[in-house]
Structures are given as structure tokens and as C-alpha cells.
Amino acid sequence: MSSVAQKRGFGAALWDWMTTVDHKKIGILYLIGGGFFFVVGGIEAMIIRLQLLKPNNDLVSAGLFNDLITMHGTTMIFLAAMPILFGFMNYIMPLQIGARDVAFPFINSLGFWMFFLGGVFLNVSWFFGQVPDAGWTSYASLSLASPGHGIDFYAIGLQIAGGGTLMGGINFLVTIINMRAPGMTYMRMPLFTWTTFVASAMILFAFPPLTVGLFFLTFDRMFDANFFDHQMGGNTIIWEHIFWIFGHPEVYILILPAFGIFSEIFSIFSRKRLFGYPAMVFATVLIGFLGFMVWAHHMFTVGLGPTANAIFAVATMAIAVPTGVKIFNWLLTIWGGSIVMTTPMLYALGFIPSFVMGGVTGVMQGAAPLDYQLHDSYFIVAHFHYVIVGGVVLAILAGVHLYWPKMFGTMLSETLGKITFVFFFVGFHCTFLIQHWLGFWGMPRRVWTYMDGQGWNTANLISSIGALLMAIGVIVMVINIIMTTVKNVRVGNDPWGDGRTLEWAIPSPPPFYNFTQTPLVRGLDTVWIEKQEGNATGLTFAEPITDIHMPHGSIIPFFMTVGLFIAGFGAMYHQETSWGLPLLIFGLAWTFVSMAMRSLKDDLGYHVTKEEIQADINNASKGGQN
Amino acid sequence: MDLNKKFTPETWPEHPERATLEGKNKFVGFWLFLGGETILFATLFATYMALKNKGPSGFGFSTQELYQLPLVFVMTLLLLTSSLTSVYAMHHMKNYNFKKMQLWLAITALLGLCFLGLEVYEFTHYVHEGFTFGNSAFSSSFFTLVGTHGFHVAVGLVWITLLLFRNAKRGLNLYNASKYYTFSLYWHFIDVVWVFIFTVVYLMGVIG
Numbered sequence: 001m002s003s004v005a006q007k008r009g010f011g012a013a014l015w016d017w018m019t020t021v022d023h024k025k026i027g028i029l030y031l032i033g034g035g036f037f038f039v040v041g042g043i044e045a046m047i048i049r050l051q052l053l054k055p056n057n058d059l060v061s062a063g064l065f066n067d068l069i070t071m072h073g074t075t076m077i078f079l080a081a082m083p084i085l086f087g088f089m090n091y092i093m094p095l096q097i098g099a100r101d102v103a104f105p106f107i108n109s110l111g112f113w114m115f116f117l118g119g120v121f122l123n124v125s126w127f128f129g130q131v132p133d134a135g136w137t138s139y140a141s142l143s144l145a146s147p148g149h150g151i152d153f154y155a156i157g158l159q160i161a162g163g164g165t166l167m168g169g170i171n172f173l174v175t176i177i178n179m180r181a182p183g184m185t186y187m188r189m190p191l192f193t194w195t196t197f198v199a200s201a202m203i204l205f206a207f208p209p210l211t212v213g214l215f216f217l218t219f220d221r222m223f224d225a226n227f228f229d230h231q232m233g234g235n236t237i238i239w240e241h242i243f244w245i246f247g248h249p250e251v252y253i254l255i256l257p258a259f260g261i262f263s264e265i266f267s268i269f270s271r272k273r274l275f276g277y278p279a280m281v282f283a284t285v286l287i288g289f290l291g292f293m294v295w296a297h298h299m300f301t302v303g304l305g306p307t308a309n310a311i312f313a314v315a316t317m318a319i320a321v322p323t324g325v326k327i328f329n330w331l332l333t334i335w336g337g338s339i340v341m342t343t344p345m346l347y348a349l350g351f352i353p354s355f356v357m358g359g360v361t362g363v364m365q366g367a368a369p370l371d372y373q374l375h376d377s378y379f380i381v382a383h384f385h386y387v388i389v390g391g392v393v394l395a396i397l398a399g400v401h402l403y404w405p406k407m408f409g410t411m412l413s414e415t416l417g418k419i420t421f422v423f424f425f426v427g428f429h430c431t432f433l434i435q436h437w438l439g440f441w442g443m444p445r446r447v448w449t450y451m452d453g454q455g456w457n458t459a460n461l462i463s464s465i466g467a468l469l470m471a472i473g474v475i476v477m478v479i480n481i482i483m484t485t486v487k488n489v490r491v492g493n494d495p496w497g498d499g500r501t502l503e504w505a506i507p508s509p510p511p512f513y514n515f516t517q518t519p520l521v522r523g524l525d526t527v528w529i530e531k532q533e534g535n536a537t538g539l540t541f542a543e544p545i546t547d548i549h550m551p552h553g554s555i556i557p558f559f560m561t562v563g564l565f566i567a568g569f570g571a572m573y574h575q576e577t578s579w580g581l582p583l584l585i586f587g588l589a590w591t592f593v594s595m596a597m598r599s600l601k602d603d604l605g606y607h608v609t610k611e612e613i614q615a616d617i618n619n620a621s622k623g624g625q626n
Numbered sequence: 627m628d629l630n631k632k633f634t635p636e637t638w639p640e641h642p643e644r645a646t647l648e649g650k651n652k653f654v655g656f657w658l659f660l661g662g663e664t665i666l667f668a669t670l671f672a673t674y675m676a677l678k679n680k681g682p683s684g685f686g687f688s689t690q691e692l693y694q695l696p697l698v699f700v701m702t703l704l705l706l707t708s709s710l711t712s713v714y715a716m717h718h719m720k721n722y723n724f725k726k727m728q729l730w731l732a733i734t735a736l737l738g739l740c741f742l743g744l745e746v747y748e749f750t751h752y753v754h755e756g757f758t759f760g761n762s763a764f765s766s767s768f769f770t771l772v773g774t775h776g777f778h779v780a781v782g783l784v785w786i787t788l789l790l791f792r793n794a795k796r797g798l799n800l801y802n803a804s805k806y807y808t809f810s811l812y813w814h815f816i817d818v819v820w821v822f823i824f825t826v827v828y829l830m831g832v833i834g
Contacts, residue, residue, distance in 0.1 A: 171655070174654045174658065204658055207662070226763045233763035245669075
């Protein structure tokens with residue numbers, strides 16, 4: 001791909017990527033954007049751990065420390081974990097269901113640009129020297145009192161990025177509902193597709209409250225509103241409710257696709273059908289449902305009363321049941337399987353104990369009386385890093401290794417991959433396991449520094465060393481990516497040799513139209529079934545070779561987002577400058593005019609002809625890449 | 627898809643809005659979008675109910691004194707009727723009667739415009755009385771809830787105006803049928819939200 005781009009010149013390649021509506025390219029863009037912010041958030045984490053390395057440290061000031069923890073959390077959740085998972089969903093899910101693109105390719109592109117420019121908007125705050133500093137939860141009593149424009153960057157940046165996520169969620173839902181290949185019934189969908197489906201449904205219902213909450217915050221800070229100001233009759237608890245009605249489903253939005261990736265890995269590398277597939281599907285849906293019923297467990301100490309706390313405590317513990325179902329199904333998938341110890345499989349095996357530990361501490365906090373003890377201590381920090389890093393990040397790293405050959409046509413080095421795993425996995429436990437005890441020993445979270453002689457010194461040192469090990473792991477992975485890209489050893493359709501689902505039956509990387517002919521799906525793990533029956537290609541087609549309808553690329557999604565970006569600055573400065581309000585109106589007008597242009601101009605797409613497809617097929621068979 | 631393909635009422639499909647994959651996608655996608663919008667308005671309603679009549683000490687406004695039911699009643703009639711006229715429009719779309727569909731949609735837009743005009747009048751009236759956006763938590767939540775609905779009406783008006791003019795000369799085809807249909811879904815949704823606003827904000831405000 002890169003060699004083609006160089007031939008056409010940099011400008012043409014850039015234009016191609018900026019206007020693309022191809023779900024695979026957008027998936028890669030999500031991975032690049034998310035990867036970039038992952039590094040930014042990682043650097044912030046490293047500075048945090050360096051600051052806490054020893055007592056009475058003053059590497060960074062207390063104010064900067066607040067900036068760092070806020071931006072680390074916000075960046076990692078909204079700009080790293082979600083977009084990277086969106087990258088996998090975008091790239092893999094349509095392939096898994098035998099579709100040629102997502103339902104709304106234009107909106108897919110719009111969603112990416114909104115995420116990316118929203119993320120840029122948020123991080124531009126560093127250059128203004130006014131950074132969000134009220135924590136990633138941005139509780140209103142803190143955020144209303146925060147001087148400067150830091151929180152404004154948070155509110156508007158997340159508003160833009162969140163809008164993109166919502167569109168992505170609807171897009172994935174419609175794709176899965178309407179565009180499955182013949183024979184791909186719901187109960188034959190690969191588990192990654194299922195988890196994408198449920199996570200997207202959760203996005204649909206969880207993100208609108210965030211939108212509203214961020215608007216309230218924006219109005220309160222920039223437009224004289226009084227939603228959260230108690231002196232004007234407002235109520236600061238409203239923000240907490242709205243934030244967590246979004247925020248708790250959000251963690252399941254993150255973990256479900258991670259579960260999906262691991263389900264694929266366990267099945268592929270145990271060379272077995274996923275154990276208890278229907279139970280896995282049911283558990284996924286149940287987690288999605290219960291995820292909306294538990295938000296107040298973040299607010300046990302607010303004083304909602306014993307009845308509310310009891311109800312939310314029970315609901316919280318109930319989620320452990322479907323999650324446990326999943327854990328046991330994965331274990332039983334491995335049991336008796338013919339296991340291959342690849343890098344993705346190592347991550348998957350490491351994930352089970354790590355995530356279970358995070359889950360168990362979650363149930364501990366779900367007990368409201370105990371939560372009063374644990375609240376705002378390092379125990380909480382340990383817990384959510386165990387589920388997010390031990391679940392989501394391990395899944396992301398596993399997914400990168402698993403799907404890299406499918407996306408780029410070349411394998412990442414297994415040796416370096418395993419070195420990455422060891423460093424990252426050991427570093428992860430080294431960093432966060434000890435933080436449970438730090439919490440028990442009374443260290444509060446979000447403190448800039450601590451005094452000597454409280455017995456926290458060694459534990460903090462261990463934790464910081466662990467963070468360093470994780471960083472080394474990530475650096476090894478970057479080296480791995482560079483090395484394998486330079487070597488560029490090409491691989492065939494099924495580089496792991498044990499692919500079970502449709503994406504492993506087409507070339508790596510797939511042609512832009514994905515499937516020369518729409519496949520016929522004959523069961524769960526249809527490619528595996530075909531291979532067992534002696535069909536080496538792994539595919540049965542549902543149609544003859546026909547013209548393929550494809551959408552045109554468009555720059556309008558980028559333009560629309562730029563309008564919002566400009567409007568954001570207008571809103572931020574409209575109170576203190578005369579140009580703020582005109583800029584706000586100009587930016588919004590820009591967006592709406594772009595939108596109208598899209599709507600007024602017919603875009604009927606184009607057709608890839610039969611002859612071109614036949615030529616591609618002939619080429620591929622001559623090239624020897626099965 | 628061929629834009630120039632000519633239909634007759636006989637060859638026109640029974641569900642033109644869902645006759646193509648694009649149409650089907652829009653149909654499902656828009657229903658889902660309305661699901662998200664429902665949650666958005668639910669959040670606004672919940673906030674309004676929590677902050678109703680709340681203000682700084684010595685706050686002089688209450689729902690009983692502020693709201694004028696006759697005006698809101700007229701607005702409700704206008705919007706409910708516009709929903710009905712959009713149903714007529716969709717009826718004519720299914721019968722491949724382009725002119726009548728355009729006519730009924732134009733009437734829908736006109737009713738919507740009257741509604742919006744009255745809402746602007748209502749808001750300016752409140753502001754004149756001193757009930758401004760920044761006046762209290764009550765006013766913030768009121769203007770945000772009702773204003774978000776009003777913004778949706780305005781967006782709908784721009785949307786239908788563009789559709790009416792863009793397609794005026796070329797008539798119905800399977801490409802724009804789904805666009806008209808999603809507009810009608812949107813318009814009904816706005817109408818339903820207004821029914822809740824009328825009940826929860828105004829009726830419960832004055833009587834409750």
C-alpha cells in the first residue's frame with residue numbers, strides 16, 4: 001500500500017486518506033489516531049509515576065499534576081481505547097459478516113474526523129497552557145471553579161469526539177442488522193461482531209446523556225447558565241448522575257469488544273469452536289443491559305440513601321454472573337483444545353487472571369459499606385486499571401498482533417511480540433497490584449505527592465518501576481512494527497493457518513471491495529467448516545460475479561468537522577472577545593452549509609465492473625498468494 | 627440505482643422508502659437515531675424536573691405565574707396538525723403522487739413555521755419579564771429543554787425546505803423517497819416530544 005502511495009506522490013496519498021470512505025482505511029485511520037493518543041496518554045502516565053516515584057517529589061507542580069491525571073484519563077478512555085477498538089470494529093466487523101462496507105460510509109468518515117479533531121481540540125489545551133484539571137469525571141463542583149479555559153477544552157473537545165462515536169455506533173448497528181451475507185443469521189455471527197453489536201447499542205443509549213451533560217457544562221461555563229451552581233438553584237449532583245449514566249455503560253462499551261477479540265483468539269488458537277457460544281451471546285447482551293443499571297455505584301458516598309445504595313449494590317454484583325459465564329466458557333474453550341502459543345494467545349491467557357482480579361475487586365467495591373472504606377483511595381485506581389489495562393489494553397495489543405497481517409499483509413515478529421508481552425504483562429502487575437495495598441494503607445488517589453514515613457515509599461517505587469516496564473514493552477512493539485514494515489514479508493489469506501471466520505478467507509490486505517462475490521455462510525465459523533470439508537479457499541459464494549456498487553470518497557466530512565472545531569474556539573472566547581460570537585456562528589454555519597451540500601448533491605456511487613473483478617481474481621491466482 | 631427510471635403508480639413499490647439497500651439502511655439507522663434522541667430528551671426532562679422552580683434566594687418566578695396555557699395550546703394544535711399533514715404527504719408518496727406529497731409537506735412546513743414563530747414570541751416575552759437564560763437554574767433548564775425542541779423544529783424546517791426545492795423539478799424516485807420518509811419520521815418524533823413538553827412542562831407546571 002505504501003509503495004503505491006509513494007508513486008502517486010504525497011499530496012495525492014494524503015487526499016486519498018482524507019476523503020476515503022472505505023471502512024478498512026477508516027479503520028486504519030482510527031488505529032493511527034488512537035495509537036497516537038495512546039502514546040500521548042502513556043507519556044502523561046509516565047510523568048505521573050515519575051512524580052510519585054519518591055516522597056516530597058517536585059518534578060511537576062501540583063497544578064500540572066492535576067492537568068496530567070485529567071488528561072491521562074480523558075485521553076486514554078475517549079481518544080485511545082475507544083478509537084482503537086473502533087478501528088478493529090471498522091476493519092474487521094464488515095469482513096466478518098461478509099459485507100462490502102458499512103451501512104453509511106460517509107458518516108463513518110465523519111465519525112472518524114470528529115473523533116480526531118475533537119481529540120486535537122482537547123490536546124491543543126496544552127499549547128494554550130490552560131489544561132482541563134478537574135479529573136476525567138470533571139465533577140461540576142470542581143469544574144465550575146476551575147479558572148481559565150481548561151474545562152472548556154474538555155467540554156467542547158469531548159462534545160465533538162463524542163458526536164463522532166455516536167454516529168459510529170449507529171453505523172455499526174445498521175451494518176449488522178441490514179448487511180449480513182446470506183446465511184449469516186444472528187446466531188452464526190462471530191463473537192467479535194456480536195460484541196460490536198451490543199457495544200454499539202450501548203453507545204446509542206449512553207452517549208446522548210454525555211452530550212447533554214457536556215452541553216450543560218458548556219452553558220454553565222460559557223453562556224451564564226446555572227445547572228450546577230447551587231447558589232442559583234442548581235444542583236451539582238445532576239452532573240454526577242448524568243456523567244455516570246454515560247460513564248458506567250462506557251466501561252462496558254470498552255470491555256465488550258475486548259471480550260470479542262479474546263473470544264476470537266481463544267477459538268482460533270485452541271482450534272476449537274467457542275465453548276457455549278449461545279451462552280456467550282446471551283451473557284454479552286445481559287452485560288449490555290445490566291451495564292445501564294449500576295451507575296450509582298460510583299456515587300455510594302454521595303448520600304443517596306441506603307435504599308438506593310442497596311439496589312445499586314445488588315445490580316452491580318449481578319453483573320459478575322454473566323461475566324463469570326464468559327470466563328468459564330473461555331476456559332472450557334481452551335480445555336482439550338490443540339493450543340498454539342502465539343503472541344495473541346499469550347495476551348488472551350494473561351487476560352483471564354488479570355481481568356478476574358479486576359472483577360473481584362469490582363465486586364468488593366460493589367458492596368456499599370466496604371466502598372465507604374475504599375472510596376477515593378488507591379484501591380480504586382488499582383481496580384479500574386486492572387479491568388481497563390488487564391482487559392481492554394491487553395485485548396488491543398492482542399488484536400494488533402492478531403489482525404496486523406490481515407490489515408497490512410505482513411506478520412509482526414512473534415519473538416518481539418512475546419518480548420512485548422512479557423514486559424507489558426509483568427510491568428502491568430508490578431504497577432497496579434501494589435496499589436491495592438497502597439489503598440489499604442490509606443493513600444488517597446489524585447494526590448500530587450506524599451510525605452515520607454507513611455510506609456508508602458517502597459510501594460510507590462515498585463509501582464513506578466512497573467510503569468517503566470510497560471513503557472519498554474510498548475517501545476519494543478513500536479520497533480517490531482517498524483522492522484516488519486521495512487522487511488515487508490507478504491503473507492497469504494490465512495496467515496495464522498487456523499482462521500475460522502470470513503475475514504481469513506480473503507486476501508491480506510483485502511481488495512477495496514472486500515469480497516469478489518458475496519459469500520454464503522453455512523454455519524458458525526463458516527470458513528473452518530469449509531476447510532474441514534476440503535474446500536481450501538474456505539468460501540462458498542452466494543452469487544455469480546456481478547458489478548459491485550461502491551460509494552465515492554468525499555472531503556465533506558473533514559470540512560464539517562473543521563467547522564465544529566472553529567465554532568468550539570468561538571464559544572470558548574465569546575465572553576471576553578468581540579470576535580468569539582461571530583466565529584461561533586461562522587463555524588456552525590460552515591458545518592451546516594457543508595452538510596447541506598452533501599445533501600443536495602446526489603451521490604449514487606459507482607460500479608466496479610465484472611471484468612475488473614475477474615482481472616483481480618486472475619492476478620491473485622497468478623501471484624501465488626492463494 | 628437509476629435516477630431516471632420512470633415509475634407509474636402501478637410499478638411504484640409498496641414501501642418505496644425501503645426498496646433499496648440505501649433506503650433500508652436509512653430507515654433502520656434513523657429509527658436508531660431517534661432512539662438516541664429519546665434518551666437525549668429524557669435527560670433534559672429529568673434535569674428540568676429536578677430544577678423546576680429552583681433559583682437564587684428571593685427568586686420570583688414560578689411555573690404557575692409564568693406559563694400561559696392558551697398560547698401553548700395553540701402551539702400544540704399547530705404542531706399536532708402538522709404531524710397529521712405529514713401523514714397525508716406520506717400517503718401520497720406511497721401512491722406515487724408527487725405533487726400532492728409536495729403540497730402537504732409544504733403545509734407541514736408552514737404549520738411548523740407558525741409554531742416556531744409562536745415559540746420565539748413566547749421566549750422573548752419571558753426574557754422581557756426578566757426570566758432570562760442565566761436568571762436561575764429553573765430558567766436554564768427550561769430554555770434548554772424547550773429550546774432544544776425548538777432547535778429540532780428549526781432543523782426540520784430547513785431540512786424539508788431543502789428537500790422540497792431540490793426535488794421540485796425531478797419528482798419522486800427511489801433515491802429521494804427514503805429522504806422524504808426519514809423526514810416524516812423525524813417530524814413525528816418532534817411532535818411526540820412536544821406532547822411530553824406540553825404535559826410535563828406546561829400542564830404539570832400550571833396545574834400540578
